[in-house]
Amino acid sequence: MTDTPSSSVGSDRVKRGLAEMLKGGVIMDVVNADQARIAEDAGAVAVMALERVPADIRSQGGVARTSDPDLIEGIQKAVSIPVMAKARIGHFVEAQMLQALDVDYIDESEVLSPADYVNHIDKWNFTIPFVCGATNLGEALRRINEGAAMIRSKGEAGTGDVSEATKHIRKILGEVRALTALAPDELYVAAKELQAPYALVAEIASTGKLPVVLFTAGGVATPADAAMMMQLGADGVFVGSGVFKSGDPAKRAAAIVKATTFYDDPQVILDASRGLGEAMVGINVSDIPAPHRLADRGW
Amino acid sequence: MAGSPVGVLALQGDYREHVGVLESFGAEVITVRRPEELGRVAGLVIPGGESSVMDKLSRMFGLADPLKQAIAAGLPVYGTCAGLIMLADRITDKIAGQESLGGLDITVRRNAFGRQRESFEAEVAVPELGETPVHAVFIRAPVVEEVGEKVSVLGALADGRVIAVEQGNLLGTSFHPEMTDDYRFHRRFYDRVLATRFV
Numbered sequence: 001m002t003d004t005p006s007s008s009v010g011s012d013r014v015k016r017g018l019a020e021m022l023k024g025g026v027i028m029d030v031v032n033a034d035q036a037r038i039a040e041d042a043g044a045v046a047v048m049a050l051e052r053v054p055a056d057i058r059s060q061g062g063v064a065r066t067s068d069p070d071l072i073e074g075i076q077k078a079v080s081i082p083v084m085a086k087a088r089i090g091h092f093v094e095a096q097m098l099q100a101l102d103v104d105y106i107d108e109s110e111v112l113s114p115a116d117y118v119n120h121i122d123k124w125n126f127t128i129p130f131v132c133g134a135t136n137l138g139e140a141l142r143r144i145n146e147g148a149a150m151i152r153s154k155g156e157a158g159t160g161d162v163s164e165a166t167k168h169i170r171k172i173l174g175e176v177r178a179l180t181a182l183a184p185d186e187l188y189v190a191a192k193e194l195q196a197p198y199a200l201v202a203e204i205a206s207t208g209k210l211p212v213v214l215f216t217a218g219g220v221a222t223p224a225d226a227a228m229m230m231q232l233g234a235d236g237v238f239v240g241s242g243v244f245k246s247g248d249p250a251k252r253a254a255a256i257v258k259a260t261t262f263y264d265d266p267q268v269i270l271d272a273s274r275g276l277g278e279a280m281v282g283i284n285v286s287d288i289p290a291p292h293r294l295a296d297r298g299w
Numbered sequence: 300m301a302g303s304p305v306g307v308l309a310l311q312g313d314y315r316e317h318v319g320v321l322e323s324f325g326a327e328v329i330t331v332r333r334p335e336e337l338g339r340v341a342g343l344v345i346p347g348g349e350s351s352v353m354d355k356l357s358r359m360f361g362l363a364d365p366l367k368q369a370i371a372a373g374l375p376v377y378g379t380c381a382g383l384i385m386l387a388d389r390i391t392d393k394i395a396g397q398e399s400l401g402g403l404d405i406t407v408r409r410n411a412f413g414r415q416r417e418s419f420e421a422e423v424a425v426p427e428l429g430e431t432p433v434h435a436v437f438i439r440a441p442v443v444e445e446v447g448e449k450v451s452v453l454g455a456l457a458d459g460r461v462i463a464v465e466q467g468n469l470l471g472t473s474f475h476p477e478m479t480d481d482y483r484f485h486r487r488f489y490d491r492v493l494a495t496r497f498v
Contacts, residue, residue, distance in 0.1 A: 008419060013436055014420060014437075017475065018439065020316070021313055021380070021381070023314075023315075025311045043356065044352075080392065081349055081394075102413075102414050127416050128416055261310050
């Protein structure tokens with residue numbers, strides 16, 4: 001983030017900057033233009049285009065890939081807020097397609113089936129910024145080192161069970177806090193243990209925060225879930241299946257937006273939580289056999 | 300300034316960065332999400348973010364009308380990006396039902412440069428702030444397409460598109476000085492706050 005040339009598109013500052021503008025907001029998973037309009041009307045700061053919401057990917061199985069370009073284009077035409085779309089981990093050609101399609105952010109996502117079990121995408125090669133999932137600080141820093149301009153804690157997508165989201169946001173921010181307490185000569189070993197570049201580790205030890213925006217994701221289903229993530233220190237919230245797998249998506253979406261803005265005001269969260277109808281049914285993460293947990297994808 | 304804090308609208312967006320800039324001037328700063336908080340401030344920054352979301356939340360929580368009244372009564376306000384859109388009397392390319400607070404006699408176009416791929420940084424001449432150009436960061440930024448008679452244009456791009464304006468106590472930029480370390484626009488706003496003594 002040092003000197004950048006004039007009129008530069010795709011600079012670090014511009015890529016990370018869009019995420020800065022999304023802070024305090026809710027990004028919602030949508031599979032078509034109608035859902036995108038509902039999300040925008042409810043106050044979403046952005047939408048995430050994908051072919052199936054995580055709950056359906058989980059129940060239907062099969063290989064999950066990037067969305068049909070026509071569907072994404074339909075969503076881009078339907079709304080004026082930023083449109084993000086998912087590419088498979090390591091699938092740099094899906095990412096190239098999404099860049100050609102002019103999406104606003106690419107999510108290199110464990111919710112889709114990985115395309116490369118060794119390497120993630122070299123995100124520095126793109127003008128469009130990337131968001132990546134992480135379960136701990138080392139994973140977040142490896143993604144940032146590869147060029148990610150935004151991080152989201154993974155949680156366990158498609159479950160409606162917020163416990164993994166809680167675990168991951170606490171883990172990442174706890175590890176950030178721990179770094180700030182270390183002596184300078186202890187940071188080399190800390191970098192080794194985190195399996196992360198020393199320069200990023202030293203930067204965090206001195207600033208006390210990630211160099212990019214940190215949202216949380218994976219299992220948020222209620223206004224109270226969203227507010228809890230914000231109170232734990234997330235900059236904003238992704239909601240996947242939680243909205244469109246519930247009884248009244250428009251109402252629930254608006255309620256989650258309100259609770260995210262007034263995350264520290266129990267009265268607003270209480271009022272927003274009334275009359276929402278059925279929440280998504282949900283699966284307890286502990287009932288999911290380990291090989292089927294999405295958060296374990298990515299390394 | 301004795302006593303009255305400066306506010307930053309905190310419904311959504313990069314409001315913490317604006318708080319940090321104003322605090323670097325020695326100002327007391329509060330975040331504003333409720334009418335009673337608005338009533339305490341001597342000036343207000345409307346940050347970058349999603350204008351359509353700020354609009355919805357400001358109406359939903361009863362902040363839009365008190366904001367309009369305060370602007371009409373002369374509250375100094377500085378809007379960046381989404382904040383500029385909120386201050387515009389007229390919006391082109393708005394979403395269905397989107398309203399603005401108004402106050403600046405201008406027409407803005409949302410996302411005027413295109414999508415994120417077209418977001419950019421550039422040096423912009425702003426003679427009012429001195430000879431050194433402003434390093435401006437544009438993120439899915441709006442531009443000012445029409446300006447009324449009472450509006451001063453403070454800055455424009457090389458192609459003539461207007462990206463910084465002022466009218467009375469209202470200041471607006473398409474870009475984000477809070478993302479750089481050049482705080483001259485904030486300083487101009489804060490000086491106006493000190494001179495106005497609104498509260």
